[in-house]
Amino acid sequence: MQKLLPILVPLAVAVTVPAFAQNRQVTGQVLNATDRTPLPGVSVVIKGTTTGTATDPDGRFSLPLPADGNPTLVFSFVGFEPFEARVGDNGTVPTVQLREKTTELNDVVVVGYGTQRKRDITGSVASISAEQVAETPIARADQILQGRVSGVQVTQTNSEPGGNVSIRIRGTNSINTGNEPLFVVDGFPGAGDLNSINPSDIESIEVLKDASATAIYGSRGANGVVLITTKKGKVGKGTINVEAYTGVQIVRHKYELMNAREFASYLNDVNAGSQTLPQPYTQEQIDALGEGTDWQDAILRPARLSNYQLGFNGGTEETRYNLSFNFFDQEGIILNSGFKRGTVRLNLDKKISQKLSFNFSSQVAGTFEKRAFVNSQGGSFGGALLDALRFNPINPVRDENGNYTYSNTPLPYVEDVGNPVAFAEKVKDQRTTARGLFNVAANYELLPGLTLRISGGLDYNNLQIDGYRPSDVFLGRLTGGSANRTQQNRYSWLNENTLTYDKKLNPDNALNVVVGLSEQQFYGNDFNSAVNNFFTNTLGSDNLALGANIQTPNSGRYTNTLASYFGRVNYRLFEKYLFTVTMRADGSSRFGKNNKWGYFPSAAFAYRLIDEPFMKDFTALSDLKLRVGYGVTGNQEINNYQSLARYDVGSYAAGTTRLVGLVPANIRNPDLRWESTAASNVGIDVAFLENRISITADAYYKKTTDLLLRVATPRTTGYGDILLNAGSVENKGFEFALNTTNFDTKAFGWKTNLNFSLNRNKVLDLYSVTELPVGASSSSLFVGAGLGNTSILREGEPIGSFYGYQFDGLWQTEDEIKAAGRTGVRPGDPRYVDQNGDKAITAADRVIIGRAQPDFIYGVTNTFSTGGFSLNIFIQGVQGSNVLNLNRYELESGITTTNKLKTVVDRWTPENTDTNIPRAGSTIRRSTGIVSDVLEDGSFVRLKTVTLSYALPKFSKVLKQASVYVTAQNLVTITNYTGYDPEVNSFGRDNLSLNTDYNAFPSTRSFTAGLKIGF
Known part of the structure; x- marks a missing residue:
């Protein structure tokens, strides 16, 4: 053994020295740069090698180093940007902070x-x-x-x-x-x-x-x-941004109406067989007529559109600002109509200290609207456009003296209406609004993660309506000129106070809690006055004292209050289990004294499946999240004081004295409360190929109960109906959204966004009845026309179900009429299906003939980019809806003494029986009511927007960006609908008269060019 020592000792030394060198270690900690919390599971690898480790639950790591040199460590973690750090001479690295990737998910x-x-x-x-x-x-x-x-x-x-x-x-x-x-x-x-x-x-x-x-x-x-x-x-550094665009709008589609020769022949056919009147036109006069006046062209025009924007933005860590000025000006394609808007916005954010900050947002706006949309009977439909569709094309816009043709001729063969161009040019209907919207908030950090926010806001809106119908146009002839002035003031104030606790408790748990209370009050007052019989039109409505006949003025005032308590908890576990619980209590003055308060809870859960370790093998997946939720929400959108016993003003004449009193207006309901909608939702979010493809899909079910429903009452009550919580409606549907990055290179980029939705609506319960005919076109608009209700509410059917008679062609011969046992019709009149076989067409023969709500809707956007150019193409579509074309109802039959569609040239005659257009003078369609032959397919595919832009080269150091662009809107619409546009509802937001087209303002196709500059 002693002989071996001289050999073993040097060998042991030779072996142990490198071993001791390998014991050199580097230690450190990795934090989230956003909230400085530890990040567990971060990969730490010596660059250029396979030697590595992972951080522990506290974000710490320890890694052996090679004997020589100071290597570089590479830190990587899912969802965070990779980071590199060089080991110091002392074998340490500074605390590493990883930043989350700026992806869409973050x-x-x-x-x-x-x-x-x-x-x-x-x-x-x-x-x-x-x-x-x-x-x-x-x-x-x-x-x-x-x-x-x-x-x-x-x-x-x-x-x-x-x-x-x-x-x-x-x-x-x-x-x-x-x-x-x-x-x-x-x-x-x-x-x-x-x-x-x-x-x-x-x-x-x-x-x-x-x-x-x-x-x-x-x-x-x-x-x-x-x-x-x-x-x-x-x-x-502060920036200045300037944008301006201007363009032109043209009518997208017009009705093809009869020309002068065709209308004269039609009037002769209508008058044929008259025992009291001669024919309105001789054949010689008809032969001498040409096209006549196109009254649509007379009132429609190419219309200008422009917008100007100036913005200032910038600030420091302590003070940030955004100030903008805007002016928007849009002419209407009908003469003397248009809309202007001017706005000033100032948003300020001020940091007083590390704990205290203020936010201020504000906008002051003014709008001015000129309308040409009050009809000859003074209602809310039509106006110049309605008369342009009806007026005799034989008549000129102006007479031989250069004055407007006063009214329609020849009487009594035509309807007595006014010159539509005179109407558009001379009748005034102007609306001016002034609005201020302000909100200020103070934020104070009471403790780390705990913030108190106190905010107050004000929304003020003043509307003034100014109208005048001069005595020298047809509309003002009976009143000697008439003026009206209306002023409406609306304002509300808001106070909200919230506490927010937002804290990542540890690497595995994060909590966000919001609790608050809110109060909002609404106020309004109205005043209206009207005067007739002006001896001069010079001042119009600017001096109502010039009118001799003062109408009864009216005024009103209202207020309502909403007080609320609310809270929400968001909890994240392991960054992949996500929980949300919400609760809100609302108290409203609108509801009955027994039900002032309503309570609205919800809960949701999401599971980020992509973050499970076993999903790492699915490398094509970038994201996968499952969602499920359920909750209850409410609807309080009714007029004020509906739960109370109210009175209306009543008056009557006693000789020459007008006596004024009060009459009961409604039955009180102290139990009136919110509509309640319980809804469930199941969804999935999935992405592939580093988020180049992402999909969101949701399926939902909603049931609304305790509907705020007007229910008919017995006549013995003295009232027509009462507002109750009764009935229910359901909606269920599916939504799908797809976003793709098809190409993403320096030379070329292409992105696509697609969305698709379908919804199925059903009336479940109507309380005391199983069906209820409804529809706004049974109003005074068609008094005497026999039009009746246009829709029906029926249990098991959707809201917006059109209700009427099924068209079955035309009666051809007297023998056919006699064999069917019908009376009151002639050959050439429309024939409708006798649903119950009683040989008469009565209300009992009405059926559901179509539905306003579509089968599905969709939109597709494609964005292409190359060099400095960008092309954006947006397509919108609606499939499976019906539109009730009441214009066609009038222009193919209806009032027989007005102009008609060109299709009526092919009307039924004994020599022309292969047609579905009724004979001249037939009034059966108009006197019957809603019929299926004027219910049209409202499906459409629209090339909604095409924008081509070019980023200009930077030709100045002070110029940050500059681009020019051109845009076309409503460029192409593919549809079978024959009216101005299939996207229409003449009754606005009325729930019971959906997709009804009666003389709606024509849609436009527009072309604009613009410039954006930033300094």
Whole structure:
């Protein structure tokens, strides 16, 4: 052994020295850069080798180092940016902070009373960014939702400049109350009409669709919630942004009407056989006629459209600002109509200290609207356009003296209506609004993660309506000129106080809790006055004292209050199990004394399956999240004081004295309460190939009970109906959204966004009846026409079911009529199906002949980019809906003494029997009521928007960006509908007269060119 020592000792030394060198270690800790919490499971690898380790639950790691040099460590973790750090000479690295990847999943989304990462959302929420808003020149903020969000149907009910849209999120819940969503602008709920909101100021729009997302708004969340966030100041050097665009609008489609020769021949046919009147025109006169006056062309024009925006943005860590000025000007394609809007917005964010900050958002806006849309009978339909469709094309716009043709001729062969061009040019109907929307909030951090927010807001809206009908136009002839002035003041104030606790408790648990209380009060007052019989038209409505006949003025005032308590808990476990629980209690002055308070709970769960270890083998998957939720929300959109016993003003004449008194108006209902919508939702979010393909799909079921329903009462009560909580409606549907990045290279980019939605609506219960005929066209608009109700509410059928007679061709011979046992009809008259076989067409033969609600809706957007060019193409579609074309009802038969569609040239005669157009003078269609031959397919595919933009090279150091663009809107519409546009509802947001077209303002095709510059 001793002989071996000289050999073993040097060998042992040689072996142990390298071993000791290998014991050199590096230690450290890895944190989340956002909240500085430890990150467990982070991969730590020596660069260029396979030697590595992972961080422990406290984010710490220890790793052996090679004998020589200071290697570089590579840190990587799912969802975070990779990071490299060089080991120091002392064998250590500084604390490593990893930043989350700026992927779509980590985008911050605005939700009720807070924000969340998209990856953490448990409900159904869709988001539209400022970039998407900027892609299309729009007049109203809500128009951007059209065709871009699954589950949201947006209908342009009135294409008139300044006209409204109707929005349905996941179907129609209510029958007699509102179905529009709640709009929240910068935290202010109940923002109402969005005409005064400048779209260029919008940073993002979030649409809350399911109950787990909307329950935080309780009694106003049943129809969905739309959150609009305007642009805030950004830290950095101040920027100046300028945008301007201008363009032209032209009518998209016109009715083909009879020309002068055709209408003269038609009038002769209508008058044929008259024993009292000669024919209105001789054949020689007819032969001498040409095309005559195209009255649509006479009142329609190419119309200008322009928009100008100037914005200032910037600030420091302590103070940030965003200031913008905007002016929007849109002429209407009907003469003397248009809409203008001017806005000023100022948003300020001020950080007083590390704990205290203030937020201030404000907008002041003014709008001015000129309308040409009051009909000759003084109602709310038609006007210049209605008369243009009816007026005799033989008559000129002006007579031989250059004056407007006063009225229709020749009487009594034609209807006595006024010259539509004179109407458009001389009749005044102007609306001016002034609106201020202000919100200020103070935020104070009481403890780390615990923040108190106190906010107050004011929304003030003043509307003035100014109308005048001069005595020298047909409309004012009977009154000697008439003027009216209306003023409406609406304002509300809001106070909200919230406590938010947002804390990552440890690497595995995170908690976000919001509790708060809110109070909002609404006020309004109205005043209206009207005067007739003016001895001069010079001042119009500017001096009502010039009118000799003063009408009874009227005025009113109202107020209502909403008080609320609410809370929400979001809990994250292991970053993959996500829980949300929400509760809100609302007390409203609108409801009965026995039911002032309503309670609206919800719960949701989401499972981020992608974060499970066993999913790492599925490398093609980038994200996979399952969602499920259930909740209850409410609807309080009824008029004020409906639960109370109210009185209306009543008056009567006693000789020459007018006596005024009060009459009971309704039956009180102290038990009146909210409609209640219980909704469940199941959804999945999945992405592939590093989020190049992402899919969101949702299935939902909603049942609305305790409908605020007007129920008929016995005549012995002295009232026609009472507002009760009765009946129920269901909606169920499916939504699908697909986003793909098809190409993403420096040379070429192509992205696609597709959404698809279907909803099935059904009336479940109508309380005391199983069906109820409804429809606004039974109003005074068609008095004496026998039109009747247009729709029916029937248990088992959807809201918007058209109700009428089934067209069955034309009667051809007297023998055919006699064999059928019919009376009161002639050959050439329309024939309708005798459903009950009693040989008579009565109300008992009416059936459901179509449905307003579509089978499905969809939208597709493709964005292409190459070099400095970008092309955006947006297609919108609606499939399976019907539209009731009441224009055709009038223009193919209806009033026999007005102009008609050119199709009537092919009307039935004994020599022309192969047609479905009734004989000249037939009044059967008009006297019967709603019929299926004027119910048309309203499906359409529309090339809604095409925008081509080019980013100009930077030719100056002060220039940050510059681009030019051209946009075409409503470029192509593929549809079988024969009217102006299949996207229509002449009765606005009326739930019971959906898709009804009677003289709606024509839709337009527009072309604009614009410039954007940033300094």
